[in-house]
Amino acid sequence: MKSIESTLDDLAKQGYIADRAIAMSVYLANELQRPLLIEGPPGVGKTEIAKVLAKIHNTDLIRMQCYEGLHMEQALYEWNYQKQLLSLKMTEQEKKSLSEKETMIYSRKFLFERPLLQAISAEKSVVLLIDELDRADEEFESFLLELLSDWQISIPEIGKIEATSIPKVIITSNRVRELSEALRRRCFYIWIDYPSFEKELEIVQNKLPEIDKTLASQICVFMKELRQLKLDKKPGVAETLDWAMALAALHIDHLDTKIVEETLGFILKDWKDIRTAQMSLSELFEKTGVIQKLN
Amino acid sequence: MLDRKTSLSANLIHFCRYLRLHDFIIGIQEEQDALASLQMLSAVNTYEDFQLALRAVLCKTHKQVQEFSGHFNSYWKDIQKALDSKLKDKQEEKPVQKEQVSTAQYIHELKSWLYGNNQDEEIETATYSNQNVQSTTSLIELQARDLAEINRWIKVMIQRIANKRSRRYTTTHRKDKIDLQYSLRKNILQYDEMIQLMQKTKKKNQLKVVLICDVSRSMELYSRFFLQFMYAFQTAFSRIHSFVFSTELYSISSELNHNDINQSVEQVLHKVKHWSGGTRISESLQTFVEDYAQKHVDRKTLVFILSDGWDHGDAATMAESMQKLQRKSMRLIWLNPLAANPNWKPETNCLVAAKPYIDEFLPFNNINDLKSMVKRI
Ligand SMILES: Nc1ncnc2c1ncn2[C@@H]1O[C@H](COP(=O)(O)OP(=O)(O)OP(=O)(O)O)[C@@H](O)[C@H]1O
Ligand SMILES: [Mg+2]
Numbered sequence: 001m002k003s004i005e006s007t008l009d010d011l012a013k014q015g016y017i018a019d020r021a022i023a024m025s026v027y028l029a030n031e032l033q034r035p036l037l038i039e040g041p042p043g044v045g046k047t048e049i050a051k052v053l054a055k056i057h058n059t060d061l062i063r064m065q066c067y068e069g070l071h072m073e074q075a076l077y078e079w080n081y082q083k084q085l086l087s088l089k090m091t092e093q094e095k096k097s098l099s100e101k102e103t104m105i106y107s108r109k110f111l112f113e114r115p116l117l118q119a120i121s122a123e124k125s126v127v128l129l130i131d132e133l134d135r136a137d138e139e140f141e142s143f144l145l146e147l148l149s150d151w152q153i154s155i156p157e158i159g160k161i162e163a164t165s166i167p168k169v170i171i172t173s174n175r176v177r178e179l180s181e182a183l184r185r186r187c188f189y190i191w192i193d194y195p196s197f198e199k200e201l202e203i204v205q206n207k208l209p210e211i212d213k214t215l216a217s218q219i220c221v222f223m224k225e226l227r228q229l230k231l232d233k234k235p236g237v238a239e240t241l242d243w244a245m246a247l248a249a250l251h252i253d254h255l256d257t258k259i260v261e262e263t264l265g266f267i268l269k270d271w272k273d274i275r276t277a278q279m280s281l282s283e284l285f286e287k288t289g290v291i292q293k294l295n
Numbered sequence: 296m297l298d299r300k301t302s303l304s305a306n307l308i309h310f311c312r313y314l315r316l317h318d319f320i321i322g323i324q325e326e327q328d329a330l331a332s333l334q335m336l337s338a339v340n341t342y343e344d345f346q347l348a349l350r351a352v353l354c355k356t357h358k359q360v361q362e363f364s365g366h367f368n369s370y371w372k373d374i375q376k377a378l379d380s381k382l383k384d385k386q387e388e389k390p391v392q393k394e395q396v397s398t399a400q401y402i403h404e405l406k407s408w409l410y411g412n413n414q415d416e417e418i419e420t421a422t423y424s425n426q427n428v429q430s431t432t433s434l435i436e437l438q439a440r441d442l443a444e445i446n447r448w449i450k451v452m453i454q455r456i457a458n459k460r461s462r463r464y465t466t467t468h469r470k471d472k473i474d475l476q477y478s479l480r481k482n483i484l485q486y487d488e489m490i491q492l493m494q495k496t497k498k499k500n501q502l503k504v505v506l507i508c509d510v511s512r513s514m515e516l517y518s519r520f521f522l523q524f525m526y527a528f529q530t531a532f533s534r535i536h537s538f539v540f541s542t543e544l545y546s547i548s549s550e551l552n553h554n555d556i557n558q559s560v561e562q563v564l565h566k567v568k569h570w571s572g573g574t575r576i577s578e579s580l581q582t583f584v585e586d587y588a589q590k591h592v593d594r595k596t597l598v599f600i601l602s603d604g605w606d607h608g609d610a611a612t613m614a615e616s617m618q619k620l621q622r623k624s625m626r627l628i629w630l631n632p633l634a635a636n637p638n639w640k641p642e643t644n645c646l647v648a649a650k651p652y653i654d655e656f657l658p659f660n661n662i663n664d665l666k667s668m669v670k671r672i
Contacts, residue, residue: 003337004344024344025351028332032352039357138642142605181633182605184355185320188328191357 001030001056014052016045017202022190026053029188035148035169037184040192042174043236045203050129050170057168060126064115066136072143076153078112106157116144120151120163128167134176145183195237197224203237204244211244212253219244222255222288223267229280231273239267257285307333310370311353317366320355328352346371503534505591505624507583509602511541511574521601526551526559536591539563540579546587576645577608580616588623598624601659603633604646613645617652627652630659630668 001007004020007027011018018026026049029036038046054061064075084105091101113121119128133141147153151163171187173179195203200220204211219240227234243266252259260281268274277284307329311321332348346367354360506528508521525537529551536548550562580600592598598620621627629649634641634656641650650656657668 004347020343021347021350024347028335028348028351031335032328032331034328037355138640139607142643143607145605146607181320181355182603185322185324187355188351189355189360190351191360 001027003027010056011052014055015206016048016052017195017199017206019199022049022192025188025190030168032188033166033168035171035187036190037171037173037179037187038190038192039173039175040190041194041234041236043238044192044194045237046172046192047129047131050127050131050172053168053170054127057125057127059124060122061129062115062119062122062126062167063129063131064119065131066133066140068135068137070136070140072140074114075116075140076114077117077155078114079106080110080112084110108158111155116147117153117161119167120147120153120165121161122165122167125165126167128169130169130171132174132176133171134173134179138180141180141183145180145186148183148186194224194227194234197221200224200237200240204240207241208244208248211248215247215253215255216244218255218288219247222260222284225284225287226267226277229276229284231268231276232270233268233273235267243267255285255288257281260285306371310349313370314353314366317362319353319359321353325353503591503593503596504528504536505596505598506535506537507544507580507598507600507602508537508539509541509574509576509600510539511605522563524601536587538583538587540576540583542575542579544579544582544586574602574606575608576602576604576606577610577613577616577648580620581612584616584619588620592620592623594623594625596624598627599630600628601630603631604629604641604643604649605633606645607643608645610644610648614648614652617649621652621654626654628655628657629653630657632659634658 001010004023004027007030008018008020008023011023011026025036028034036049038049040046050063051061087105087110088101091104096104111117115128119126130144133144148169151166152160154160169187171183197217197220200223201217204216204220205213208216223235223240243263246263246266247255247259261278264274264277268277308326311319311326311329315321329349329352332352333345336344336348346364349367350360350363354363506525508525510522522539525547529535529537529548536546537551538544538546538548547563551559617627631641641647641656655671657671659668
């Protein structure tokens, strides 16, 4: 990544459609070695950036999926008790003092290394994806903040472990809870919204090069209008792609009311949302039809 | 391009301040990020890239992203215009001075903040073209008002503490003492002269103050405010001892005792190598209790801790140190820049452990907080 231009290029080569603003943030975060915090509604390509970044840098992606009640142990390391016990059993005969035995079993090879420890002990800088950090609690967040500034962890039985390489960090959040100011300030920030019609069309055509052009644009207009409705779970790009793939597989070349009604389940998962959409279908369809006439 | 660049970094800092007035969280780190990000751009980059780069490093929330281009346009478009007309007018061009931002700028800000912002206003207007001052004056006024107010409230606080002291003077019968309360009542002395006079007289009052300030990374934004606060405190009140900590504790009283705030700050910066590093509150407080409390804290001492409590150190040590501090001191006051946020809860284990031993726990990150604190003291 030498410039924004080349960053845009790199992203495009990996099939990630990004505007200049996103490319700028990715570029600067990489150059200035800062974590990238990405927020936005579900399914708009937050996680995808991390995946693509790993490919661009030709390195591993280590993913730390956050959830409520996530503990440090699950993020950092756990002692492999079984292995420790086994090893104690096996050395029963040897005359070792208690403290010798302790040093033996409390060493690094008796650790299960969890994502964060793995990420900082990699030879080559990896991409570390901390996905949906808003789901973890504040305690975890502040611990993470420390790690992100010190790049070392301390294990009481062993001591300090310093990072062998500094990972490229991507943090995503769906804003279930607001992340702390301190964490935000540590990161560069990107907000990704639902895509514009043009962007979504580009994504669809990029992922499904064979798809009929009229169909692709109808799908994208329809999705754009659909997101304007009052829905509980607005569909993301992932749903658009699912739907487009299904329609293409059915060899459909344009949308009509019947097809849309039959396949609505691909884009909406909530029955109330499906009903809302059904009720505004003709209206939605009118708007989609416009594109058809233009083509 | 070069000419543009010089005024660019100066203006960049002012732009950062402008954003700060609009609820952007911007400290030294962000200012440095902004400068660094522009260094990543090259001649091929457009004006739009310039905006995108600043947006990428200065916005930290969705709301800020949305508002950024509005702020950007109202600030930079004017400067752009001003610069263009300046460049045309060759006579006005002055030799380009290389800028040293970071510490120099920091000190400058601190100083102007403390001294009512007079010099600042000059510099600020100087970077704008005279034809275009109008749209920016509101900014300057706003800033000057803000800063002057901070200044004023610090003075009020000092005065209140000074008044406590003056009461003690009136009870003495020695003739070489000035009856300050009398002076005050008669309004013979201006406030500043009075402070000077008080500094010249022997300090016999019993009240003492200890300030312990967190300067770790999470506190970066606030530490400049706090440092200024500490300096102001110390210049007007002699029985004060100031400490800062991040991963270790340092006494900075002698540094702050310089007559020149520039030198003071330079020295503090030099001394605190771990400036804006990680935090070790509990260890730092423990060091304070073990090494300094005996000497500096007694039942007539107000102890201020200025920290966000963002640390997961040892809770037991924390509780123990806090308990000792509370017992030894007159009042233990914790000023927390985060506490003003309604969503904030004191949940780090250090704070939870400390809580029972805090006499007053007050939000402290802006002028209003300063005001209400002054009223309580
Ligand atoms: N700009 C884009 N370019 C290419 N593909 C994209 C883009 N945006 C989204 N996608 C596709 O959309 C799908 C969903 O993206 P992703 O999983 O990154 O969403 P997300 O924002 O992480 O959602 P969630 O909040 O639910 O985790 C992915 O399969 C990805 O390929
Ligand atoms: Mg995701």
